[in-house]
Amino acid sequence: xxxxxxxxxxxxxxxxxxxxxxxxxxxxxxxxxxxxxxxxxxxxxxxxxxxxxxxxxxxxxxxxxxxxxxxxxxxxxxxxxxxxxxxxxxxxxxxxxxxxxxxxxxxxxxxxxxxxxxxxxxxxxxxxxxxxxxxxxxxxxxxxxxxxxxxxxxxxxxxxxxxxxxxxxxxxxxxxxxxxxxxxxxxxxxxxxxxxxxxxxxxxxxxxxxxxxxxxxxxxxxxxxxxxxxxxxxxxx
Amino acid sequence: xxxxxxxxxxxxxxxxxxxxxxxxxxxxxxxxxxxxxxxxxxxxxxxxxxxxxxxxxxxxxxxxxxxxxxxxxxxxxxxxxxxxxxxxxxxxxxxxxxxxxxxxxxxxxxxxxxxxxxxxxxxxxxxxxxxxxxxxxxxxxxxxxxxxxxxxxxxxxxxxxxxxxxxxxxxxxxxxxxxxxxxxxxxxxxxxxxxxxxxxxxxxxxxxxxxxxxxxxxxxxxxxxxxxxxxxxxxxxxxxxxxxxxxxxxxxxxxxxxxxxxxxxxxxxxxxxxxxxxxxxxxxxxxxxxxxxxxxxxxxxxxxxxxxxxxxxxxxxxxxxxxxxxxxxxxxxxxxxxxxxxxxxxxxxxxxxxxxxxxxxxxxxxxxxxxxxxxxxxxxxxxxxxxxxxxxxxxxxxxxxxxxxxxxxxxx
Numbered sequence: 052x053x054x055x056x057x058x059x060x061x062x063x064x065x066x067x068x069x070x071x072x073x074x075x076x077x078x079x080x081x082x083x084x085x086x087x088x089x090x091x092x093x094x095x096x097x098x099x100x101x102x103x104x105x106x107x108x109x110x111x112x113x114x115x116x117x118x119x120x121x122x123x124x125x126x127x128x129x130x131x132x133x134x135x136x137x138x139x140x141x142x143x144x145x146x147x148x149x150x151x152x153x154x155x156x157x158x159x160x161x162x163x164x165x166x167x168x169x170x171x172x173x174x175x176x177x178x179x180x181x182x183x184x185x186x187x188x189x190x191x192x193x194x195x196x197x198x199x200x201x202x203x204x205x206x207x208x209x210x211x212x213x214x215x216x217x218x219x220x221x222x223x224x225x226x227x228x229x230x231x232x233x234x235x236x237x238x239x240x241x242x243x244x245x246x247x248x249x250x251x252x253x254x255x256x257x258x259x260x261x262x263x264x265x266x267x268x269x270x271x272x273x274x275x276x277x278x279x280x281x282x283x284x285x286x287x288x
Numbered sequence: 289x290x291x292x293x294x295x296x297x298x299x300x301x302x303x304x305x306x307x308x309x310x311x312x313x314x315x316x317x318x319x320x321x322x323x324x325x326x327x328x329x330x331x332x333x334x335x336x337x338x339x340x341x342x343x344x345x346x347x348x349x350x351x352x353x354x355x356x357x358x359x360x361x362x363x364x365x366x367x368x369x370x371x372x373x374x375x376x377x378x379x380x381x382x383x384x385x386x387x388x389x390x391x392x393x394x395x396x397x398x399x400x401x402x403x404x405x406x407x408x409x410x411x412x413x414x415x416x417x418x419x420x421x422x423x424x425x426x427x428x429x430x431x432x433x434x435x436x437x438x439x440x441x442x443x444x445x446x447x448x449x450x451x452x453x454x455x456x457x458x459x460x461x462x463x464x465x466x467x468x469x470x471x472x473x474x475x476x477x478x479x480x481x482x483x484x485x486x487x488x489x490x491x492x493x494x495x496x497x498x499x500x501x502x503x504x505x506x507x508x509x510x511x512x513x514x515x516x517x518x519x520x521x522x523x524x525x526x527x528x529x530x531x532x533x534x535x536x537x538x539x540x541x542x543x544x545x546x547x548x549x550x551x552x553x554x555x556x557x558x559x560x561x562x563x564x565x566x567x568x569x570x571x572x573x574x575x576x577x578x579x580x581x582x583x584x585x586x587x588x589x590x591x592x593x594x595x596x597x598x599x600x601x602x603x604x605x606x607x608x609x610x611x612x613x614x615x616x617x618x619x620x621x622x623x624x625x626x627x628x629x630x631x632x633x634x635x636x637x638x639x640x641x642x643x644x645x646x647x648x649x650x651x652x653x654x655x656x657x658x659x660x661x662x663x664x665x666x667x668x669x670x671x672x673x674x675x676x677x678x679x680x681x682x683x684x685x686x687x688x689x690x691x692x693x694x695x696x697x698x699x700x
């Protein structure tokens with residue numbers, strides 16, 4: 052099992068008033084799954100993703116990642132997991148300004164002390180079909196291309212799981228479709244992908260759909276009528 | 289190391305992208321470091337100048353001046369009060385080798401202005417009428433001919449200072465020529481070696497004549513304006529001063545030191561006083577440079593805080609892709625350190641250039657000024673500038689490192 056959440060609870064404290072965001076979440080994700088987490092805003096889906104992606108810690112409960120109990124990991128250990136075993140794609144791309152595509156994709160490798168940084172980054176850029184844009188600055192490319200750079204950056208450390216938080220939220224439907232195509236392609240190659248969205252249309256590109264509301268999992272079903280995105284962004288059902 | 293180099297590249301790229309702001313940020317550091325370098329260089333130059341002047345004057349020298357030296361102010365002579373009690377007999381008494389075994393030379397003198405006339409050329413200059421053994425007591429060296437000595441002490445002879453010689457005779461040999469002061473003819477017997485400036489007096493713009501001639505024929509006086517004394521060793525200066533005071537009080541019938549009509553001055557004291565003044569000035573200016581560095585450091589802190597705020601999302605992203613708190617902190621420390629290091633380098637260059645220009649100016653003004661840059665001051669300046677960056681970068685860097693990745697990513 053890649054991810055196993057046991058009774059994960061998250062509360063935010065504001066002036067001694069506890070606001071529960073996640074309530075007793077139990078969830079398992081196998082390697083190679085394409086999972087969509089769906090829910091309205093304020094449902095706790097982003098918090099769930101942040102906890103699963105080691106950006107945040109649960110208030111209670113236990114989190115097993117690749118068989119290891121990570122509940123008591125130090126900040127540095129969590130940083131190392133984020134660096135080596137997790138990749139993120141954000142709604143607003145979060146690319147470094149005034150920096151080339153290549154250097155953006157290299158960023159996670161800078162913290163790995165690894166060798167062949169250049170080769171790995173070029174490989175990841177080629178995988179998202181942006182080989183011809185490697186030396187462009189990030190302000191010189193389109194929104195869809197930016198998100199593909201972000202995917203390349205998430206890929207570059209060959210992580211165990213890629214989290215995509217509303218990856219098409221800032222894109223037109225065509226660019227969004229192209230981004231979803233890349234995610235489906237990566238999934239086909241064996242990558243585990245966890246997609247967070249509030250749109251059914253986007254969620255239907257996954258294989259398994261979890262619906263979350265008021266901090267609780269309401270529904271956990273396989274997707275039967277799966278959407279397939281084409282390289283040019285067209286969607287087939 | 290790989291990480292460090294990568295980070296350094298990133299930092300340099302970032303700084304290049306914000307050239308204008310980076311330049312303004314380091315201006316304070318540049319000024320501070322340039323100030324430190326310049327002050328240390330000028331201080332060393334001034335001190336070597338003073339040391340050079342001690343050597344020119346000759347070491348272990350005392351000067352006896354007429355009038356009491358008042359600690360609260362200058363001697364009476366400075367107010368134009370003429371005191372006539374210091375005489376050649378006093379000077380003669382000091383030549384008593386048995387009573388004053390440490391005195392190596394005694395030279396009574398009077399000075400005045402004079403217009404020198406040679407053929408149809410004339411030049412306004414100063415004369416110094418000296419006794420026969422002033423040569424040794426005053427550290428004067430002869431370039432050609434001879435100096436005033438016992439054989440010509442009563443003759444109308446004259447020794448030219450270097451500048452006067454050049455003005456009147458150019459490259460020609462002046463020895464044996466007749467020049468006139470107040471219509472009295474003098475035979476040139478020698479030319480003194482150049483001495484340059486001593487305490488802002490041009491020692492080459494003067495002529496030397498025998499004391500008798502100066503007193504009787506030119507000034508019409510019979511007292512001395514100064515007696516120069518050379519003592520054999522620095523250790524004997526203080527005791528010799530006491531002995532001289534005792535002798536002069538006996539000769540002048542003075543019982544109470546309060547009523548002294550003379551003052552014995554140690555030239556080394558004057559020099560050390562000057563050194564104390566330049567040291568104090570150096571301290572003060574160094575303090576000012578330190579304040580400039582402090583202000584520069586606060587500027588660095590300010591701009592680093594702005595940078596951290598501007599780059600909150602970037603910090604969030606870096607943390608999301610695996611940056612530890614430590615690497616975020618180091619990145620900003622490195623950035624602050626790089627900024628101030630660059631400021632330090634530019635400041636050093638500016639300081640060296642300014643010091644060099646000042647030394648050129650001082651030489652042009654006729655001072656024997658050395659251009660000195662001590663390696664220690666450069667190492668100090670680089671060290672201090674990097675330290676300033678790191679020190680004032682600490683707070684912004686820790687602030688950046690402490691940011692919560694989720695909030696940082698959401699920051700607008």
